[in-house]
Amino acid sequence: MKSRNLLMTFTLVAAGLIATSLPGYAQKAKNRTITISTESGASMFVDGNQVTSPAKIKISKYATVNLRVEKAGMVTEIRNYENNGVNVIPKTDFIQLVKDEAYENSFVTNLANQDIDIRPSRNADESWILLNRIVTGSFDVIAIMDKSTGYMATAWSAKAFNSGVVRTRLIVKTSNTSPLEYKAKLVSEIAPPGTSVNADESFRRWDRILRTYENVIPDLQSRLGVN
Numbered sequence: 001m002k003s004r005n006l007l008m009t010f011t012l013v014a015a016g017l018i019a020t021s022l023p024g025y026a027q028k029a030k031n032r033t034i035t036i037s038t039e040s041g042a043s044m045f046v047d048g049n050q051v052t053s054p055a056k057i058k059i060s061k062y063a064t065v066n067l068r069v070e071k072a073g074m075v076t077e078i079r080n081y082e083n084n085g086v087n088v089i090p091k092t093d094f095i096q097l098v099k100d101e102a103y104e105n106s107f108v109t110n111l112a113n114q115d116i117d118i119r120p121s122r123n124a125d126e127s128w129i130l131l132n133r134i135v136t137g138s139f140d141v142i143a144i145m146d147k148s149t150g151y152m153a154t155a156w157s158a159k160a161f162n163s164g165v166v167r168t169r170l171i172v173k174t175s176n177t178s179p180l181e182y183k184a185k186l187v188s189e190i191a192p193p194g195t196s197v198n199a200d201e202s203f204r205r206w207d208r209i210l211r212t213y214e215n216v217i218p219d220l221q222s223r224l225g226v227n
Contacts, residue, residue, distance in 0.1 A: 029061035029085030038095040042071040059083040069095045073103045075163045102161035102190065106208040111186055111217050113205050117175075118182040120224040124150075127180060127224055134223060135170060138216050143169075150174025150182070158197040159210065165195045167203065168213055172220075184220055186213060 037054035038044055044053050045068040051057075059065050063083055070076040074097035083089055120127035128147055136142065141155035151173045158167040167189050175183045188210070189203040196202075 029083055031061055032059045032083050032089040033057065033091075034059065034081060034089055035092045036067060036095065037092070038069045039071070039097060042069050042074070042095070042097060044069050044095070057081075059089060061085070067095070069097065071097055073100055074098065075100050098162065100161070100163040102163045102166055102210075103208070105161070105212075106166070106210045107214065108208050109214075112188045112207050112209050113185065115183040115185050116217050116221070118172075118184050118220050118224055120180050120182070122224070124177070124180055127182075130224060131172065131182070131220070134216075134219050135172070137219075138213060139170060150177075156197050159212075160193065162193065164190045164193055165197065166190050166206065166210055167197050168210060170213075170216060182220075182224075184217060186217055 033056060035054050035056045036044070036046075042053070044051050044055060046055065046057055047066050048068075057065055059081055061083055062085075065081045065083075067079045067081065068076065069078075077095050077097055079093075079095075081087075081089055120130075122130065128150070131152070132142075132145075135152065135154065139154040139157060141157075142152060143155040144151065144153040146152070153171045154169045156167045156169050158165055169187045171185045171187065172182050175181050186209060188206045188208060190206040191199065191202040191204070
């Protein structure tokens with residue numbers, strides 16, 4: 001039985017169906033060629049250079065080729081083909097993208113990460129009370145609130161998606177007292193999946209806003225400006 005299993009291992013290795021790290025049985029690396037294709041409308045990059053699908057890629061022995069496929073509304077797919085004599089390099093590979101949940105639950109807008117002027121028609125005390133009501137209607141936690149300086153900032157509100165973690169916060173500050181004027185900024189940032197909400201270095205500005213917050217700025221503009 002033992003000799004039969006050993007013979008089977010030799011046969012599979014010789015056929016290239018499996019790779020083994022047993023002494024004397026590792027496959028010898030050699031130049032490989034793979035044809036990679038993806039769905040219509042997607043952009044494909046090999047080692048940072050854009051190629052057209054389907055693309056026939058040569059992978060030298062002991063080399064690694066990086067592949068990135070991206071498309072608006074889909075999760076970016078990144079793969080590394082390492083030709084080390086152990087990993088199996090297929091002759092063909094089709095990259096099937098999946099829908100980006102963050103993209104589906106957001107919209108692109110020039111309101112993201114921009115100072116927006118808010119000109120209240122009420123006095124300072126009334127405006128500050130109404131401002132609090134509007135903000136707490138969309139955000140659970142106010143991190144900083146200083147009426148004397150007219151400054152307010154919510155805590156980060158984070159939501160995880162298959163494409164990454166999106167965090168959002170609102171910052172409001174008094175830019176003028178006579179006439180009264182606020183500047184409001186809806187900060188929207190995104191980081192790779194699994195990132196902690198407090199890992200500032202991993203987040204980057206995002207030009208989209210989650211639909212949960214799409215009415216925050218319009219509400220501030222309309223409700224504070226109405227008598």
